[in-house]
Amino acid sequence: MTGSVNQFGDVQPIGGVNEKVEGFYSVCKRRGLTGSQGVIIPKLNSTNLMLRNEILEAVEQGMFHIWAVSSIKEGMEVLTGVPGGERTSAGVYEKQSVFGMVQERITAMVNKMKKIEGEQ
Structure with a gap:
């Protein structure tokens, strides 16, 4: 997870979202994809994603995840599995x-x- 949150708990957009996702995916792939790895990105950046086919296939197969959140509450729910x-x-x-x-x-x-x- 990368980026910032404003005083209302809203997750703000980030720069370089594709490079950050691809970089973390590469690290996970080298260590071995387990199906539990993934990234949390700002929902506002989801329209900017242009990822390599390899990553898209890993997401489709459930081996890598991309969670797009708009608030800190949503991020905490992803990280803990508990409702905010x-x-x-x-x-x-x-x-x-x-x-x-x-x-x-x-x-x-x-x-x-x-x-x-x-x-x-």
């Missing part, structure tokens, strides 16, 4: 989501800090 999560009406994220797990961990850390501060 939506806020409930109470302002918290769904518990079994990436954002829910992060929110739960931060809350636990804050509570621990409050406890430590209270002991002093």
Whole structure:
């Protein structure tokens, strides 16, 4: 994965997308394609892809993947296999989501800090 994300979590387009995909594919091919390797690219760059036939065939065969995402949430879902999560009406994220797990961990850390501060 390469590129940047704006303050709203939107994945921004990158330069040299073809060269970056082809370069990583070459590394994976040398090490042996397993079917689990791939790249995450900005969705805005997907119309710019002009890859060699060898790479297209590997993608069609499921030996290499190209995931096009438009947000950090989508990227986290690709990387973890867990839904990113939506806020409930109470302002918290769904518990079994990436954002829910992060929110739960931060809350636990804050509570621990409050406890430590209270002991002093």
